[in-house]
Amino acid sequence: MKQVHIFIAFFRSGMLGFGGGPSAIPLVQHEVVRVYKWMNDDEFADVLALANALPGPINTKMAGYIGWRVGGIIGMLNAIFATVVPTVTLMIIFLVLLSAYKDKPWVTGMSQAVLPVAGVLMGILTWDFIKKSSQSLGWNYTLLLVFGSFITMQLLGLHPAIIIAILLIIALSARNKKSLSENKEKERSSL
Template sequence: MADDSSETQDLKARGLKLQGQLFMAFFRIGIFGFGGGPSMIPLVHQEVVKRHAWMEDEAFADVLAIGNTLPGPIATKMAGYIGYRVGGTLGAINAVIAVIVPLIVAMIGLLGLYARYGDQRWVHGMGLGVVPVVMVMMAQLTWDFFAKSRAGMGLVATLATGAAAAVLILVLGVHPGLVIGAILIAALLRPDPNPDRKRAQGEESAP
């Protein structure tokens, strides 16, 4: 009986610790995600993949791709899904609150600061000084995704897909969500290049 009680307390402690880690991870994302939107993606990657290892790069890329096909801010969508995956329903609520609250507080505070000191040069410099840092983080994440794509698809397919996406999004003005959705559908409809190998694997795993 005492062992059961001790085990229950241990599970609760680990659950609370995990929820605390989730909250702090997405709180940091909310605090340092200057500019919001895409600029927060490298921070999410740093916390979720590199710091806590809650998911692999491939899974993160899938979440990012699917999240971009849906309406709404990408940061809250990723926070909700990752929080749910790591900590269940409570984790989803926890992560979303953690990433939203800093944004609201910062917005109120910065707008008040700007209204009072908007004519000061240092106020304008606050936002401009962060831009190069965000640029470097986005470049690093882009390179990581390029390396993963090249390893999985090959260099030619990666460059061709990237070039086609660039033309559709930057030149023709197609919404990124539509481009990502079309690629996902094409991947689902593409015939399996190695059906015999999958059949053999299924036979080996069968009892």
């Protein structure tokens, strides 16, 4: 039954995520965190950050990892299949239809209407991550990271993966320093 749930979760999010990866991320989060409860919001945020740092389509990377985590190798293949094959099939069908009716006003209107909806989905996901980050980091540090990242990407043109990698290195360095100081404290207290 677990393999069926993996297929359904990624099939639904892939089919309803019109516009590609960014618009499907909130749908994947809904399926994985809220519907099936395979992971919590923090774990999903970690998967999303890692998927953003790697090359390739984000939905496929997330589907592969989450499918593997939930159902092993078969789950990984199942999730990737559920994400890729129906989307590719629909894309071919829609491209044929759009090419046949490209001069119709309703096709142009439909294409233009998708952009704001995808923007709203991304805004909701962003706000949800900001709220969760503020609970663990505090509002000041969260807003500093949000605005610092935004300015760095927009003004300097730095790729988001580079920012994520830098922040991961900083977090790991801070964690290692903390564990070293804790070990030294334990050694002192044991003497």
